[in-house]
Amino acid sequence: MFTTTVCAALSAAGLAIALLTAYRRRFRRATKIAALSLVPVGLAMAGLVKLGGKVGRATGDWATDLVFKPSVWGGFGVLAVAVVLWVAQRFAGERAKRKAGGGAAAPAAAPAASQPALGAGRGGKSRGSAPATTGRRGSGSGSGDEDFSDIEAILKKHGI
Known part of the structure; x- marks a missing residue:
């Protein structure tokens, strides 16, 4: 009231x-x-x-x-132990996967997966060379440069 x-x-x-x-x-x-x-x-x-x-x-x-109640502190302790056990089982599971797969299996998959990103399919460049985009800009050939030629034409039209 x-x-x-x-x-x-x-x-x-x-x-x-x-x-x-x-x-x-x-x-x-x-x-x-x-x-x-x-x-x-x-x-x-x-x-x-x-x-x-x-x-x-x-x-x-x-x-x-x-x-003031110790049982509440005990409850937080139990929750902390649960979190530690959860994290520990995650790390143990990842370690077991690495051991079961062998040491050479994981690195062998990474280079094959990253080859298209490095440009191995375009012109047969090896993995150790620079990406294909660095040498292309000045050459004026290739499908990516067609976009740049359009932009260059627009800039020339406006006198830039």
């Missing part, structure tokens, strides 16, 4: 300020103030003020238990 009265008083004060602002011909500002002043009464009527109080009390009780 007291909470509802306080919320209604806050809303009434806000609406009075909104009326004074509207009297000064600041209608947009007055509308904004009126909208914000209706929030406390709306929260009280919807029951959200009481809900917020219950959530606050429950949070406070939990924090008090966290500080």
Whole structure:
């Protein structure tokens, strides 16, 4: 009951300020103030003020238990052990996969997978050479340079 009265008083004060602002011909500002002043009464009527109080009390009780009850600390200890076991099994699983696959299997897959990105399919360049895009710019041939020739033509047209 007291909470509802306080919320209604806050809303009434806000609406009075909104009326004074509207009297000064600041209608947009007055509308904004009126909208914000209706929030406390709306929260009280919807029951959200009481809900917020219950959530606050429950949070406070939990924090008090966290500080003063050893069983809560034990619960956090159990959660920490669970996280450590989860992470350890992930690392152990990855290590077991590496051992089962052999030492040469993983590196052999990487160069074959990266060859198209390095340009081995274009002109037969080896893996150790520079990518194909560095030598192409000045030559004026190739499918990628057709795009550049269009851009160059536009720039020449505009005198750049």
